[in-house]
Structures are given as structure tokens and as C-alpha cells.
Amino acid sequence: MRAAVVTAFDRPLTLEDRPTPQVGPGQCLVRMETSGLCHTDIHAAHGDWPVKPGLPFVPGHEGIGIVERVAEGVTNPAVGQRVAIPWLGWACGECEWCIKGWETLCPHQHNTGYGVDGTYAELVVASAKFVVPVPDGIDPLDAAPLTCAGVTTYKAVKVAQVGPSDVVAVFGVGGLGHMAVQYARIAGGTVVAIDVHEDKLDMARDLGATYTINAAIDDPDIILRELGGADAAIVTAVTPKPFEQAFAGMRRGGRMVMVGLPAENTLTLPIFQTVLQGITVTGSIVGTRLDLAEVFELHAAGHTRVVRTTRRLDDVNEAMKAVEAGDVDARVVFDFRAPAS
Ligand SMILES: [Zn+2]
Ligand SMILES: [Zn+2]
Numbered sequence: 001m002r003a004a005v006v007t008a009f010d011r012p013l014t015l016e017d018r019p020t021p022q023v024g025p026g027q028c029l030v031r032m033e034t035s036g037l038c039h040t041d042i043h044a045a046h047g048d049w050p051v052k053p054g055l056p057f058v059p060g061h062e063g064i065g066i067v068e069r070v071a072e073g074v075t076n077p078a079v080g081q082r083v084a085i086p087w088l089g090w091a092c093g094e095c096e097w098c099i100k101g102w103e104t105l106c107p108h109q110h111n112t113g114y115g116v117d118g119t120y121a122e123l124v125v126a127s128a129k130f131v132v133p134v135p136d137g138i139d140p141l142d143a144a145p146l147t148c149a150g151v152t153t154y155k156a157v158k159v160a161q162v163g164p165s166d167v168v169a170v171f172g173v174g175g176l177g178h179m180a181v182q183y184a185r186i187a188g189g190t191v192v193a194i195d196v197h198e199d200k201l202d203m204a205r206d207l208g209a210t211y212t213i214n215a216a217i218d219d220p221d222i223i224l225r226e227l228g229g230a231d232a233a234i235v236t237a238v239t240p241k242p243f244e245q246a247f248a249g250m251r252r253g254g255r256m257v258m259v260g261l262p263a264e265n266t267l268t269l270p271i272f273q274t275v276l277q278g279i280t281v282t283g284s285i286v287g288t289r290l291d292l293a294e295v296f297e298l299h300a301a302g303h304t305r306v307v308r309t310t311r312r313l314d315d316v317n318e319a320m321k322a323v324e325a326g327d328v329d330a331r332v333v334f335d336f337r338a339p340a341s
Contacts, residue, residue: 036062063119164188224249
């Protein structure tokens, strides 16, 4: 089976023919139909973050496919079922965080496409308990971005406790941000979308943003304060500056949720303003299996739209370059079903 493999952090991915992976206890084998390209995959391939993946590895954690085989004793999912393979590849189920509904914080978790081989491959083994069924009627090309970009921003909107009278600032209108705009609207918020690309701001307006700010032209914090300040901010940017702008644009008592993971890992926060204005700054990482099931439910009901463009896995390196250059509307999705060119 074909797989895109990272062999060194300073080299492009290589396409390899690998043997079919063995199904271990509690696992299932999934034949991929689609897999999204998340910015995390680029960081993983470059070894950008403090904890680096072991080499070689297969990136990808927005995998959608059909279960082809299950280990002995596994009854769920069933062979033939369509499932999603998310970032949370496995969690222990027994620790404090797993028990209280925060499996995404499990210290023992395995992360797909980082700690364990991911979904840039035709065949992928996954924990049967941690794949999430994809309801009929959802296009696998839509389901892939929902599996990380969707669930991550859906959870961030929950963490931000967005209410009907809230002004919600969404920093960065890419793969994550374009979903954040929609979930903030669904929660009843008035959305202000911030980006440096005018075409992405047009997309944000199409998806329900009431206001847009081009941060290449205007200061987002000044405009947010003119609007009364943001009750909630979801920051999906991949550089630190928008995080500072978000903080400076918060309303008293506001909740700022950090979602993007810049390679440059530092943010300076003014203590005085944080204390006196009662601002909450928090992080939010992906979402649980239940969050993802809810994301699929909303999409199946027609409440969300996924903006994506399709590529073949052979084009993985070009696709990553295009995403890094900001040349891609929202999400790249690799389609494994497309015939070889
Ligand atoms: Zn991701
Ligand atoms: Zn756990």
C-alpha cells in the first residue's frame, strides 16, 4: 500500500510502498477514501514543536475510510462501515481526565500521524474504540476536514461559552477558522472574522461573519474595541501576533481561546489588564469522540459547509507548500479514490 512518509525534518515527504499494517488487539484496518491536510501535519513533518515525532512516520489525522478488517473480539465498528480516524488515536479510559469527559487531555494518549502512523496511507490501523462513525449522507471529502478542523473549532466555541448576545472574534480564516465562524454563528454569536487575505474574508462573510477585518490594513484590536470588544475570541492563527491582537481586543470578562499552534511558542500577556478586566485566556485541543459525533450530526443536518480542494497523495509536498504560502482556500483533502494520473 502507498504511504507518504516523513524520513527527515528537513526533507520532503517520500511516497513509499509499504506492507499492509497488521491489526493488533482492539484495532481495525481502514481503507482510506480521503484524508485532510491539517497545518499540524506540516509542523510534524518539519519537527517544529518541542516534542517531535519519531522518524520515520506517516502524518495525517483527518482520515475517512471503510473498515476492512477488525481484530478478534471487536464488534464495533463493523466491517464495511465508514469511520473517521482523528488526532486522538487512543486514550487510556481510566485516568482522571478520561473519566471526567476530558479524554483529549489524557496524559497517556496516542496521537494519529504524530506518535503513531497516520492517515496519509491507503491502509491505516486504528483503535476500534477511537474511530468515530461517519453518518450516511456526509461526503467523505467533507468528513475529512470535520475530523480535525471541524471538531477542534466546535470544541473551542464550547470552551469559549459563546452565547446569543456575544461578539465572537475569529482570528485566521483557514481550515479551522472557516469552521469556527460557522459554529460561533450556530451558537448565536455575532462573528467578526480577521485575516490578512481579502478572499478569505469574503469566504467568512459567505459563511456568516457579520464583520470582517483585514489585519494587513487595519488594527484588529482597535476595531474590536470600537465594536465594544470581543466577548469571545477563537485564535486559529499560526503566528503569535494575532494572539496579542485578540487579547487587546477583548471585552471585560471576555474569554480568549487559543487553538492555533505557532512554531514560535511565546506570547506576552499584560498581567494588569488580565486581572483588572477579568479576561480568561485558555487553550483548547481538538475534541472528544462525542464532540466529533455532534460535528457530523450538524453537518448531516445541513448546518455547516466545508470549503476544500481535492488533491492526490502524490502531490503531498506541493500541497504542503501551497498551504504554507496561504494559497489554499480552507482545506486540502487527499482523495485516495481518484485514479492514478
Ligand atoms: Zn489537525
Ligand atoms: Zn486517560
